[in-house]
Structure formats: C-alpha cells, structure tokens
Amino acid sequence: MLLTQSLRRMLQQSPDAPLTVCGTRARTVRASADRIARLAGALRDLGVRPGDRVAMLARNSDRYHEYLFATWWIGAAVVPVNIRWSTQEISYSLRDCGAEVLFVDDAFADLVPRLDTPPTAVVHCGDAPTPDGMHGYEDLIASATPAPASDAGQSGDDLAGVFYTGGTSGTPKGVMLSHTNISALGSQASGQIAVSGGRMLHSAPMFHLADLALWNVQNLVGGTHVILPGFEPQAVLAAIQRHRTTSALLVPTMIQALVDHPSLPQHDLSSMRSIVYGASPMPEAVLRRAMRAFPGVDFIQAYGMTEAAPIATLLTGADHASGRRLRSAGRAAAHGEVKIVDPTGREVERGTVGEIALRGDHIMRGYWGKPEESATALRQGWLHTGDGGYMDQDGYVFVVDRIKDMIISGGENVYSTEVENAIAQHPAVTSCAVIGVPDADWGERVHAVIVLREGHTLTMEEIRRHTKSLIAGYKAPRSVEFVTALPLSPAGKILKRELRASQRGHGDSSVR
Structure with missing residues (x-):
C-alpha cells in the first residue's frame, strides 16, 4: 500500500473532521x-x-x-x-x-x-x-x-x-x-497503538521514525494530530488536558520527566488511552511509577530500530497489566519474525543470550549507497540487529545490551541494562547509565553515571550495597560518578558514547 x-x-x-492542531492553527x-x-x-x-x-x-x-x-x-x-x-x-x-x-x-x-x-x-x-x-x-x-x-x-x-x-x-x-516497510498495519494489529478517531500527541521529534510510525498509525484509523514543537513536561501535561489527547509516543526519559513533574497531580490526564515507549531501556521502577500516574492507560513497549521501520516487537497493554514480564520487549509484531542467533546465524536455545535477528516486510531495502554495509546487516534474509538478547519459552524477547556495549569484567559478561535497572530502584536515583571503562586489573570495570533526586546524597559504597542486594556482586559498579544530567539524543536515548569519551584520561578511582 x-x-x-x-x-x-x-x-x-x-x-x-479535525486532522491537525498546532499552536493556534487547526x-x-x-x-x-x-x-x-x-x-x-x-x-x-x-x-x-x-x-x-x-x-x-x-x-x-x-x-x-x-x-x-x-x-x-x-x-x-x-x-x-x-x-x-x-x-x-x-x-x-x-x-x-x-x-x-x-x-x-x-x-x-x-x-x-x-x-x-x-x-x-x-x-x-x-x-x-x-x-x-x-x-x-x-x-x-x-x-x-x-x-x-x-x-x-x-x-x-x-x-x-x-x-x-x-x-x-x-x-x-x-x-x-x-511504503510497505513503513505501513505499520502489523503494529496496530498487535498492540492497538492508536484509538480510532482519537487524538495523537506529538512531542517526540517528528524527524525520528518512531514518531512517524505512530503518526501513520493514527492516519490509518482516522483521528487528529496534536503537535508540539518539542518535548517540555509542562507543555505536554497541558496539551493532554486541553486537547483531550488519547495516545502518545514517549521515550523513558520523557516519561520520567512527566512523573517527576510537580504539577502532574493538578492535570486531568483521564483522556489518555495508550502510551507507547521505546528507544532505550525503561527501568522497571520508573515504569511502575508511570503506570500509577496514568491509571487505566495501556503502556506499550515497542522494540525495534530504523532498519525495521521501526517496530519489531511489542509488549502490549495486557502484558503490562499482568505485571509478569515488565522487563521484556514483548513478542514479534504481526508483520514480522524474531529469532536469537549465534555468530554463525544459527538459532540458539530459549533462554540463551545471542544476537537478535529480524525478518519481515518491515525490514529495510538496505543502506543508501552502501552495498557492503547492507550485506553485513542483511544476511540470508534476516536483519542482524547488533542487539544482544534472549527469548523465553513463550516467545517474549528480553534485550540485554548492544553487543558492542556488553562489559567484560574479570572474564564475566555484564549487561549494562541489568545493572541500570538495579541502580534505578534506589529511591534517591532519578536516572542512571552504566558503561564499561578500561581497567588494569579487570580488563573493564562497571562504571555508573548517576543523577540523584534533588536533596538526596549517596556514596559509591551505598550504591554498591544496594546493587549487590539485587544482582550478583561482580556486576555492581566499581566506580561511580554523580552528575546533574545525562547526555541525551533528540530521541531521548542516553548517549553512552559521550559518557565513554568523558572518561578518557580520567584517573582510576575504582574499588578493588
């Protein structure tokens, strides 16, 4: 189509019928x-x-x-x-x-x-x-x-x-x-992302394919686009109340900014029916707070990438309501297939970490003018994502890390998302990122960059004790850095490359 x-x-x-609302223009x-x-x-x-x-x-x-x-x-x-x-x-x-x-x-x-x-x-x-x-x-x-x-x-x-x-x-x-890649019919069929005749709020950047996908889904079922120039928490809350929006795409950092905003209780958010999130891992603690802040809203996690136009798997509203797999990225959307493979492309056993591979009509035609890169990504009909993950017995996919971001510390594999999820459960932490940095003894050490809630303090040892109470001790950060904000991309992803760059040349103050 x-x-x-x-x-x-x-x-x-x-x-x-109204189609667009932007500022004073409708x-x-x-x-x-x-x-x-x-x-x-x-x-x-x-x-x-x-x-x-x-x-x-x-x-x-x-x-x-x-x-x-x-x-x-x-x-x-x-x-x-x-x-x-x-x-x-x-x-x-x-x-x-x-x-x-x-x-x-x-x-x-x-x-x-x-x-x-x-x-x-x-x-x-x-x-x-x-x-x-x-x-x-x-x-x-x-x-x-x-x-x-x-x-x-x-x-x-x-x-x-x-x-x-x-x-x-x-x-x-x-x-x-x-056109077929982007059509998004399978996404709507799998997750009921948009409400027929509803009002989709656009505050995530429209240049990003994730927002374009939801824009297209709302067009498919008919409705109105309420468009903000960009994301600002107060403006988003006001727009939901004023325009009675029903759906939105919000990345985890945006959701956290909303649930942390002091004026949230003063806004009527009852019109909302679905919130789609993705682009980066959502700490379970933040997700549970968001579900309490938006009662009755279907939270839908979408995992994918630009090369998959962009949705590959969905964790539906029903999945969220059950509360059983909140750390999963969901199951394959109706338009595609997912498997977990080893370096040779062979599917691994359920529960084994490997590379996530995708196939379906949503997969890209290739990279413009880059046949070699296209051939590397598209092999034997499958898109090899570069993401590490595993699949459980019911077909739910769990993304553990970018393969290139996996930390190998003392010979053990450490997945940053697991450590981040543990750290984020501390009540003094508002956001965090975990990276691997060179270490003379461990090869790499687990380094945490943390933003604290206003008025709170923490020490490295307190973070380590908290983390070790939730996951294996060798995964706990051996060094910690407290910052006022994390660097973000326009899509709300934490820019770990900038965090790594900031560590070059720093002295080693790690725990031995």
Missing part, C-alpha cells in the same frame, strides 16, 4: 488535503520527480505533516534530518542522498549558508519573514496548482524515505524504507 492511502480514505469518509482533513495537494504541485514546479529525495530540517509542526504527505503525493521520497546533528553531518546526509529540495524552519534557516552543497531549492517553512534566496512555504501553497496523486505505476515497494541513522563513528547510514 502507499502511505497516501490513509489521507484519501479520510478525505472520502470524514472530510470535515485544520480539517479537507483543508489539510488541499494544502498538501498544492504543496505537492509546488514541489513538482520546483523540479521534483518520482523517486527524488526531499529533505526537512525543522522542529515539529503541522507543516512537517504536510511535507510528508506532499512528498509522497508526487511519488518522491522524504529525508527527515536529525535536528541535533552538526552542520557537517547534515551536509553529508543531504549530499549523500542527493536531496533536490530542503525545507527549513526559523530555527535552522541560518544554517543553510554553511552547508557545503545545499540542495537546488530551499523552502522556508517557518513563521518569520522568508530569508533571501529561499522560497516561502505559504507563498508556494498559495500560488501552486494542486497536483493529482501520482498513484499510476507506483507500488508499495517504491522508496518512501531515506532515514539516516548512526553518525557516531564513520559517516551516517541512510536507511532505505519503502
């Missing part, structure tokens, strides 16, 4: 579809043809929604750009995929002159005056002739987007995803 199908269906069945399906067709016509007038790449570098807005649909409307491919990247990384991604057009908002318009090879056309989609040399977004829509949907000759196998991932070592990789 094509990703524009949901828009045509909504236009046919509920043209006057638009119906009919009004949004007209603007999308006109924006598609403007892209065609700018020379965009089927298969061309159209990039967006902007914060969340209703214009992001229009850009996605309009690009697909004429058979082109989207390239949502990471707003936290350096100018060099942004330049690389635009040059690598050969983007024909770049959309920028007010926050990023000043960056365009610094791009080494800017696209042929730049469209300013902010609210400030349009800078010289750029096309004005609203001017294009006002003057363009609506373009007919380019359905003829298209199929679900056509390229829908290039989504860049990585960039921490070497160069970013552009994940090529088709």
